[in-house]
Amino acid sequence: MRIALRPDTLRQIKAADYAGAFGRAIVIGDDGFDLPNAICETCRKDVYLAGERSLRSTHFKHFPGADCPSSSEVDKPYLALTPVNGDPAAGQRLRASFRANWQRHYRILSDLVPFLAPEEFIHLLQEATRLRTWEYRSFPEERIPYALILTADFPNWTSRKYRGNPMRELWLRFWYGTEVGAVEDLWIRQVDKIRLLRASYPSPSSKRGRPQPDQLLKLTPISVDLDFLTSPGFRPLRQWKIDTVERWFASRKNLF
Ligand SMILES: [Zn+2]
Structure with a gap:
């Protein structure tokens, strides 16, 4: 680094x-x-x-x-995110609630990941569904963005584009300080001062490349907002983002 x-x-x-x-x-x-x-x-x-x-x-x-x-190896997600002893009914309730509040989750994620594309947001939801992340026991909804962020890396070329060019410059990846060993530690274990960090790397020269650990350019401590679901003054997203994500939700009616 x-x-x-x-x-x-x-x-x-x-x-x-x-x-x-x-x-x-x-x-x-x-x-x-x-x-x-x-x-x-x-x-x-x-x-x-x-x-x-x-x-x-x-x-x-x-x-x-x-x-x-x-x-750790850059290909490996930092936390294994499939619950060992999941609760499918709770997962269903959490998805319904997420569906109602999705724009607020989007806002938080786009604060964490500059130039987040709606397709990246959708991909995170697909991953959470594949890994059954929703089914963690007593998973508080306000922790969702801070857990989803660990399931993928964010290359520059998947970001929002301006005239065909990616707007994000660096490759981003997130991890927690070593206080967090498993994703449930985020809400079950009482850990003082959990640190969420955003790592930035130069973009690899080929799309199959991965940044190497010693290329770490910047480590940004991220402050975690656990009141975003209810905080006043929320501004709706731009209509094109809403349309893109709503279309995807409409094609997943059985899930969300
Ligand atoms: Zn270290």
């Missing part, structure tokens, strides 16, 4: 700026200087500076065995 927390202030620092801030080995001789470790924002474990020979490749690395979501 290209960004970590400084050990002194716990503020974000780029790998390219790290040696500039904390020093380098002396020109001749060995005075035993050791660059201090930085801290991974996701798992809060130590990371060290690597690839210093060129500024373009300098990045932070975990020590072996760190098992951090930020360095």
Whole structure:
């Protein structure tokens, strides 16, 4: 990854700026200087500076065995989202309620994913249906966007387009800090200060490519809004987005 927390202030620092801030080995001789470790924002474990020979490749690395979501295989969704002991009746009720409030969910998701396309929103609903995400026991509706966000990566080219060009520039992926081990931890285990993070990567050069963990450019802590279902002043979405999603709902009448 290209960004970590400084050990002194716990503020974000780029790998390219790290040696500039904390020093380098002396020109001749060995005075035993050791660059201090930085801290991974996701798992809060130590990371060290690597690839210093060129500024373009300098990045932070975990020590072996760190098992951090930020360095897990990029193809693998961070949380397995099929409930072990699902509740289909509760799932049905949750889908009905989601259907009634879908525009509010859309708004939250488009705050999380800049330039979210309606097709991306629909895809998330299809994934949730395939994985039976709706059937988690006591799944609160206000947690839905914050769970759906973990089921997919968001490449730039699936974003909304302007004159045929994707409006999103970077590849986005979401994960929680290591306080969250399973999706139910979001609402069942009382975990203090759950941290949701948005990772940005450069877009791979081919559509079959995946960004690599050490290419992580930016890690943005996301604040979670759990009052969005009832907060006043909600503005409806643009009509073309409503039409696209409503058409999809109409073709899934048995589900929603
Ligand atoms: Zn980590």
